[in-house]
Amino acid sequence: MGNLKKVLLIGFALLAAGCQSSAEDPGNPDANDDDSSGRDRIFNRHGEIENLDRFERFLSYVDQGQEDAIRIVNYTTEGDPIYQDLTFNGEMIQYVYDSSKDDYGSGEVMELTCTSIEKVEQADFTDYVLAECDSDMNPLILSIGK
Known part of the structure; x- marks a missing residue:
């Protein structure tokens, strides 16, 4: 025994x-999620958004000219994360798009500097798009269903 x-x-x-x-x-x-910066994260799982109130607070801080930083984590169909880091210094938004963890994507890391975020109302959703960027791109950062 x-x-x-x-x-x-x-x-x-x-x-x-x-x-x-x-x-x-x-x-x-x-x-x-290897973000060691301590920034708050918003998770977008195919339109199901977690921590949306934190994103709305970031928008409010940008409107007020108050410094802030967030990370939006979008998941692919296969479950791989694609990161969007937004850092607002009181005047400009530093945007970093990182798809290096996406096994089926390009694996690119792209950086832009923009001055604002535009809210674009659609019939079934609201898009948030970076505007007045230092390139021809105005990336979509989040789409929220109504």
Whole structure:
């Protein structure tokens, strides 16, 4: 009976260790978000947006000329994250688009500086687009369904 207890104890320990490591599983993109800047994150999972109030607070800070920074994490169909970092210094918005974690995408990292965010009302959703950027691009940063 002593050997059976040891086998069960070892089996239980292995099972517990396996369950604990699943929190850092590559299949869990939230656990692997490598943002070490401490900026607040908004998650967009195919139109289901988590932490939307934080995005609205960022917009308010931009309107007031108050410094702020956020990260928007958009997930692909396969579950890969695409990051959009927005840093407002009181005058300009530094925008970094990072698709390097997208296994099926271009893997590009693009940076722009813009002066404002435009709210564009559509029939079924509201788009937020960066405006007055230092390139010809005006990237869509978030689309919110009504």
